[in-house]
Amino acid sequence: MKNIKRQHIAVFTSGGDSPGMNAALYGIAKKAEQSGIRLSGIRKGYEGLVDGDLVLLDAHKLQKMVHRGGTFLKTARSKRFLTLEGRQRALRNLQKNDIDALIAIGGDGTFKGLLVFSEICDIPFIGIPGTIDNDLAGTDFTLGFDSAVNTAIENIDKIRDTAESHNRVFIVEVMGRDSGYIAIHSALGTGADAILIPESGQDFVQLLKRAANYNREDAFIVIVSEGDELGAEIAASKIKELKPDVDLRITKLGHVQRGGNPSAADRMLGIRLGVASVKSILSEKKNVMVGVLNNELSLTPFEQVVKQHQVNNELYELVNIFSK
Numbered sequence: 527m528k529n530i531k532r533q534h535i536a537v538f539t540s541g542g543d544s545p546g547m548n549a550a551l552y553g554i555a556k557k558a559e560q561s562g563i564r565l566s567g568i569r570k571g572y573e574g575l576v577d578g579d580l581v582l583l584d585a586h587k588l589q590k591m592v593h594r595g596g597t598f599l600k601t602a603r604s605k606r607f608l609t610l611e612g613r614q615r616a617l618r619n620l621q622k623n624d625i626d627a628l629i630a631i632g633g634d635g636t637f638k639g640l641l642v643f644s645e646i647c648d649i650p651f652i653g654i655p656g657t658i659d660n661d662l663a664g665t666d667f668t669l670g671f672d673s674a675v676n677t678a679i680e681n682i683d684k685i686r687d688t689a690e691s692h693n694r695v696f697i698v699e700v701m702g703r704d705s706g707y708i709a710i711h712s713a714l715g716t717g718a719d720a721i722l723i724p725e726s727g728q729d730f731v732q733l734l735k736r737a738a739n740y741n742r743e744d745a746f747i748v749i750v751s752e753g754d755e756l757g758a759e760i761a762a763s764k765i766k767e768l769k770p771d772v773d774l775r776i777t778k779l780g781h782v783q784r785g786g787n788p789s790a791a792d793r794m795l796g797i798r799l800g801v802a803s804v805k806s807i808l809s810e811k812k813n814v815m816v817g818v819l820n821n822e823l824s825l826t827p828f829e830q831v832v833k834q835h836q837v838n839n840e841l842y843e844l845v846n847i848f849s850k
């Protein structure tokens with residue numbers, strides 16, 4: 527096989543930011559430096575690619591960012607990249623800057639974008655899973671998920687204190703655009719009474735059964751994923767129909783779940799995946815996402831990564847056991 531020396535790699539973060547993205551940038555910068563490769567950062571995701579908004583990155587600067595949430599490179603959701611014209615501008619910017627490999631840190635939208643972009647651009651693309659939603663195939667955990675669950679748990683614990691004091695029902699909405707992972711992990715980790723997730727059709731029936739037995743002598747905590755087809759308000763009104771006298775509050779945790787310092791697990795995951803992404807480029811891999819499966823590094827083609835995600839059977843079983 528022809529050994530092509532990669533001279534200039536560019537990296538960007540895209541979609542929702544997630545804690546651990548900066549650690550991944552540090553991992554990339556360190557490995558690139560060690561390999562004698564120039565590294566540019568593209569600011570604001572695909573927006574920066576369309577505009578040619580590039581900065582030179584060095585490992586020393588990023589070393590001080592490992593512990594910080596958010597993303598040093600900033601991020602965006604880009605309407606212009608959805609158009610062929612936008613992608614053609616992005617291609618010209620890559621060519622103008624002699625970039626011969628691209629690393630993207632983002633979620634399924636970002637990788638769908640790379641798949642479409644690969645129709646007109648044939649340099650290697652490598653993906654790193656960066657989303658709090660944990661909704662990608664090809665990795666057990668995405669960057670930021672562990673931190674987001676920790677934030678959710680910390681806040682739900684606080685809600686429990688006040689809920690128990692008042693014997694109240696609390697419906698707590700957690701993030702997850704189409705995914706129940708944050709809801710499942712935070713509900714199980716806080717001893718919640720019911721869980722509503724987009725991936726299950728049974729959860730609402732179980733919620734009503736549990737609510738029917740609620741005697742108003744304690745807290746009753748329901749964790750709802752924002753992607754659930756029913757949602758917090760409807761769940762609340764159904765509980766009220768069943769038990770008109772309950773004292774009920776809705777709390778939406780919102781964007782606090784995306785911020786804050788990354789957990790130890792997300793820092794380590796970021797470093798591992800960052801280094802692995804540069805190594806993948808050096809070994810001529812193309813259009814794959816680096817991930818960790820069963821604690822081993824793995825590579826998965828983008829086509830498989832963006833397929834409809836599944837909650838695994840063991841998690842479903844846990845949801846069922848703890849919702850009854």
Ligand SMILES: Nc1ncnc2c1ncn2[C@@H]1O[C@H](COP(=O)(O)OP(=O)(O)O)[C@@H](O)[C@H]1O
Nearest residue numbers: 541542603604607632633634635636638639642
């Ligand atoms: N089908 C697509 N074609 C081209 N670009 C896309 C496509 N889907 C998503 N993108 C780009 O990827 C960006 C990030 O996707 P988004 O869904 O917002 O976040 P995430 O990558 O975290 O899932 C979008 O704002 C858009 O610019």
Ligand SMILES: O=P(O)(O)OC[C@H]1O[C@](O)(COP(=O)(O)O)[C@@H](O)[C@@H]1O
Nearest residue numbers: 541542633656657658659701702703
């Ligand atoms: O910050 P925004 O643009 O309102 O997006 C909110 C969405 O982003 C997320 O926080 C993360 O999603 P992505 O990482 O896939 O972009 C979702 O949980 C939530 O639905």
